[in-house]
Amino acid sequence: MSVPRSPKPRSGTLLGVSVGLVLGVSASFAVTVHAAKDQNGIPLEQIQTFSQVFGIVKSHYVDPTSDKKLMDGAINGMVSALDPHSAYLTPKELKEMQVFTNGKFGGLGIEVTGEHGVLKVISAIDGTPAAKAGIEPGDIIIKIDHKALQGIALQKTVDMMRGKPGTQVTLTILRPHQTQPLTLTLTRAIIKVQSVRSAMLAPGYGYIRISQFQENTGSATRKAVEHLEQEANGHLKGLILDLRNNPGGVLGAGVETADTFLNKGLIVYTKGRTDDSDMRFSAHGPDYLHGAPMIVLVNGGSASAAEIVTGALKDDHRALIMGQRTFGKGSVQTVIPLSNGGALKLTTALYYTPAGCSIQSEGIVPNIEVQPSNARLRALDADLLKESELHGVLKAPDECRKATPRYTIAPPASATVATPTAATESTAADEAIAASSTLKPNLVKDYPLREALAILQNQAVPVQEKGRSVTMVIPLPKAVGQ
Structure with a gap:
């Protein structure tokens, strides 16, 4: 996830000084280190060790190796040792990332x-x-x-x-x-990538699928809401926002998307070590849905900017969150340009939902837990990679980790039978990208979406309660200020 602004490196930073020292020390292995660090806090002993390794590899490695390859590898190793999301971007990789976000x-x-x-x-x-x-x-x-x-x-x-x-x-x-x-x-x-698509699920009930957050996703979401309003003759009764398997993207796009459905209130805030890492984003309104009820669908593949939107709409009591616990990617990466045309993608802050919860490594717990419709899909969902499983992942203290779903939707009767045949089974991809080939989602195959629509229409759904299934109507939240 990239913050939509890149702070300029301060003059005299460690980056600028340390490169010069490395090049100077590497010219001679006879340098005597009299102190562990100089007055600027630069670890001279470790830099000398690096220089020695650099020289040994240059002299003794089985194949001749260029200085550029070794230095790029050293920078990559230094940054990748921090956490799974920090990275050194060569000029080519930076260009590719910019094309992706566009x-x-x-x-x-x-x-x-x-x-x-x-x-x-x-x-x-x-x-x-x-x-x-x-x-x-x-x-x-x-x-x-x-x-x-x-x-x-x-x-x-x-x-x-x-x-x-x-x-x-x-x-x-x-x-x-x-x-x-x-x-x-x-x-x-x-x-x-058409990141935003929409359809009418039933008269007056709209559906918006966001596959990732690009620079134009916020404005595209607002246009989708306006289009659905027109189809509903000016009055939408409710909306389902589908963020399942949305890997995230641009922070600003997530903020703008959340703002589409809020009149006021905090959306997200970030905290880091430097002043420019501490930011707060609030809603300005208006709510383009005019207070109509919302349900947000998420799963273990909903990450980053998708979790920002989910957390804001949950904590501001604007929408019911339905599905499974999200991925748990709660860190902010800032893209800092470098003099060689590349960039440093560096984790500079953690973000927090309006209620003060860091979702880093924890994810967002839905209000309503609903599992896929058969045993195979449930097993596949359990195998989705989570942020907490990544090597070197950042851990954030979180008072909100004890949260549990308020409701659990009972699986359909068909989920207890033998695994369906390939001819009749909905795959995980079917449920996650139901609108990929057409704008009309498949309510027959997509069990979570079908139950979400029923809840939105104030219909009774099967809820697990004290080990048994009971049928009940789950209340919908009312928008603040309506």
Whole structure:
């Protein structure tokens, strides 16, 4: 997630000084270190060790190695040791990231993370080659074009999946709870991500799906609400906002999206070590829904900016949150330009929901817990990678971690029978990207969406209570100021 502003590096920062020292010390191994740190707090002894390693590798490594490769590797190692989201971006990688946030890039449309040498899928972006091929959250990619990925850096694997539009790439995938690997051949495309789509689920009841948060997502969401209002003859009775498997994106877009549904109140605030890391974002109104009730659908793949929106609408009592606990990515990354044309993507703050809860490594607990409609889908959801499972993850003290769902929707009777056949089963991708091929979500296959609509229409739903299922109407929140 990128903060929509990049602070300029202060003059005389450690970055500018330390590079000069490294180059100076590396010229001679005979430098005597008289103090652990100089007056600016620079660790001279560690810098000398780095210089020695640099010189030994240059002299003795089996293949000649360029200074650039070694220095880039050293910077990468330094930054990646901090947490899973800080990274050094080369000029090429920075350009690719900027293209991604603008919503147009080449490739497959797949969000991945590297963990312990494993390439794991977070989500496939709606309507992209990856989504159309049926790639699911939790899938593990073990080969690209029949080349094993063990020991290959994350960015290199991403580069291997990208390429000229129209060319093909073959992925070998391990899917949880399946014994045989899957081999999928995808055709690369220019990914023009339409992050916001909408449809009418029933007369007067709208649906908006946000697949990720790009720079224009906030304005696109407002246009979608206005369009639904017109379809409803000027009066929407309710709205379902679908953020399932939304990996996040631009912080400002998440703030603007939350503001679309609020008249007032805090949306999110951040806290870090420096003054410019402490920010507060509040709603300005108006509420484009005019107080109509809302339900937000989330799951373990809802992360980052999606969690900002979810937390704001939950804590401000604007919407009911329904689904499963979210991913738990509650840190802010600032993109700081570097003199070589690249940038440092550095974790500079943690963000907090209006109630003061940090969701870092914890996620947001829904008001209403609802599981997918059959055993296989529930198992797949349980296998979704969580922030807390990432190597080197930041932990945040949180008084809100004891929160539990207020209601739990009982699974349908069909969920207790044997696993459905491939011909009748809705896959995890079906439920997560129900609107990928058309604007009309599939209420027959998408059980959580179907139950959300019933709640929005004030219909009774099956709720688990004291070990048994009872039918009840779940009350909807009223918008503040209505």
